[in-house]
Amino acid sequence: MKLDHLKVLRAVVETGTVKLAAETLNRTQPAISQALKALEFQTGTKLFDRSGYRLELTPVGKRVYLQSLRVLSEAEDLTELIMHFEKGQEEQITIAIDAASDPDVLTPVLASIQLRFPETRVILQAELLSGAIEAVQTGAAAFAVAPALQVMLEEEGFEYIPVDKSVMRNVAAPMLIDTMGAPRTLADLRRFHQVIARDSGQGSGLFDRELGVQKGQRRWYVSDLHMKKQLLVTGLGWGRLPEHLIAEELAQGTLQEIRLTDTHLSFDIEIFVFRQPKLITGPVGSSIWDAFGATSVSLEKHSRQAT
Known part of the structure; x- marks a missing residue:
């Protein structure tokens, strides 16, 4: 049984006549009729009731037609996959994304990649603190989206593009803030548990210490920012979140910002996408980088309009 015969069957069923099927497939009517006869010969039964103006599938014909649709779909997927690799498109792309980054920065890029390169698998690797940088350093990820300092990215030799800005705020549940009284400095918070996100990397360089954690501070650790938020909402501690x-x-x-009269707790962060310098990428990787570049241009334009 040939795929070509199944394509003819599909065209005849969808158009309703041999004539229209011939026009759709750019063939002659005798060629279409011959293909149908060959298919009926191979299946050993009539697939169409030819008594009316339009061809109608017989009960067996309906089953053959439905099965043929599945076969043709799989064959077309296979053809697309082969063409994908013939064009040199990557089989898989890993992007490390820091939990402090807003996913809305990434989703438009992913949408365009999904549309243009449906056969490439995209792996989003969640990281915290130094984890994103380490993933790019080791080659575990082709790109990373994470908050960083420009000087730090330059010291690592990364290529980078600014894509977003945010604010890290220290917050707690109203009941815990009431219990705190009227704290003036960080020292006043020591006896209340600070919930801290654990570094997913090795924490070298700038990260080789607990940033924003004072000595003597009571603390709990989590490996996920959503768990951290849940603990804060339930009043089990205070901490910093984007x-x-x-x-x-x-x-x-349900959460309130902790405001200290003598200490400024919140701070601005800038989100970058970065990669190894002169990274050799295929069309998918290049498209991802270009898409982030367009995001950066839009961000810069929005900032100018805001000011």
Whole structure:
């Protein structure tokens, strides 16, 4: 049984006549009729009722037609996959994304890649603190999206593009803030548990210490920012989270920002996408980098308009 015969069967069923099927496939009517006869000979039964103006599938014909659709779909997927690799498109791309980064920065890029390169597998690798940098350093990820300092990225020799900005805010549940009284400095928070995200990397260089954690501070550790947020909402501690992750809780009042009269707790962060310098990439990797470049241009334009 030939795939070509199954394509003819599909065209005849979809158009309803041999004539229209011939026009759709750019063939002659005798060629279409011959293909149908060959298919019926191979199946050993009639597939169409030819008594009316339009060809109607017989009960057996309906089963053969439905099965043929599955076969043709798989054959077309296989053809697309072969063409994908013939064009040199990557089989897999890994992107490390720091939990403090807003996923909305990444989703438009992923949408365009999914549309243009449906056969490439994309792996999103969640990281915290130094984990994203380490993933790119070791080659575990082709790209990373993470908050960073430009000087740090330059010291590592990375190519980088700014793609977003955010604010890290220290927050707690209203009941815990009431218990704190009126704290003025960080020292006043020592006896209340600080919930700290554990580094997913080795924590070398700038990360080789607990940033924003004072000596003597009571502390709990988590490996996930959503778990951290849950603990804060339930009043089990206080901690720092990116603004986009707690916007709803701040609006609803289930979390409140800790404001110290003598200490400034919140700080701005800039999100970058970065990669190894002169990375040899295929068309998928190049498209991802270009898409982030377009995001950066839009961000810069928006900043100019805001000012």
